[in-house]
Each structure stands twice: as structure tokens, then as C-alpha cells.
Amino acid sequence: MDCLFCKIAEKEIPSDLIHEDEFVVAFKDINPQAPVHFLIVPKIHIKSLDQISKEDNALISHIFNLIPKLANELGIENGYRVVNNCGPDGGQTVDHIHFHVLGKREMLWPPG
Structure with a gap:
């Protein structure tokens, strides 16, 4: 498979890794x-949010339980934003589900 995030998860491509467990990797955005x-990326390949199934509930729950833990470890104290881009019109550029976590600055709305 020629998936950038699968290759990062398998350590075929280097990343600035901040967390790894049996289900996900988390690394600084380039x-x-x-x-x-x-970003938090599952180790299994799921193309997008549209592709998750009931069997993925534990994985998605794991990701969302991990987000505040990592945000805290990285010193985000005043809130953060979690973003998932789904499909081309949603701005998804890598066809592997992933979640961006952004913090340590005030976020504007709408995001630009």
C-alpha cells in the first residue's frame, strides 16, 4: 500500500513522534x-471518517481519550481544536483517517 500515514506508522518514513501505542501514532505536523x-493516526488503514464502522468504535474512543492527555503533556492549557478533514471537499489530502490537534493560540472561526 502506498499510504503516507501507513508508512509513518510502520516507521518507513520518519516523523517527529510524540506518542505510540498498539493502536495509534501521534506526531508533530510538518x-x-x-x-x-x-496528528493522531490509527495504525490500521481506514480511508476516512466516512469509512469507519461499528467495529472501529473502540479505536475512535481511544483516540478521543488520548487527545486531552497529549494536549496536557504538550502544555496546552487554554483549550485546543480537533480537526478531521473528510474527503476532497473537506480538505482531506491524505487518504488515511487522522485527527489534527492545534493549540497554544486563539483559534478563529471559520477556520481558513
């Missing part, structure tokens, strides 16, 4: 949009 900007 083009940060905030002072703290990291």
Missing part, C-alpha cells in the same frame, strides 16, 4: 498551523 500542532 506544516504547523499553531504553536502546538500534532
Whole structure:
């Protein structure tokens, strides 16, 4: 499979890893949009949010339980934003579900 995030999860491509467990990897974004900007990526390949199934509930729950833990460890104290881009019109550029976590600055709405 020629998936960038699968290759990062398998350590075929280097990343600035901040967390790894049996289900996910989390790493700093290479083009940060905030002072703290990291991605959480499941180790199994799921193309997008549209592709999750009931069998993925534990994985998605794991990711959302991990987000505040990592945000706290990285010193995000005043709130953060979690973003999932789904499909081309949603801005998804890598066809592997992932969640951006951005913090340490005030976020604007709508995001630009």
C-alpha cells in the first residue's frame, strides 16, 4: 500500500513522534498551523471518517481519550481544536483517517 500515514506508522518514513501505542501514532505536523500542532493516526488503514464502522468504535474512543492527555503533556492549557478533514471537499489530502490537534493560540472561526 502506498499510504503516507501507513508508512509513518510502520516507521518507513520518519516523523517527529510524540506518542505510540498498539493502536495509534501521534506526531508533530510538518506544516504547523499553531504553536502546538500534532496528528493522531490509527495504525490500521481506514480511508476516512466516512469509512469507519461499528467495529472501529473502540479505536475512535481511544483516540478521543488520548487527545486531552497529549494536549496536557504538550502544555496546552487554554483549550485546543480537533480537526478531521473528510474527503476532497473537506480538505482531506491524505487518504488515511487522522485527527489534527492545534493549540497554544486563539483559534478563529471559520477556520481558513
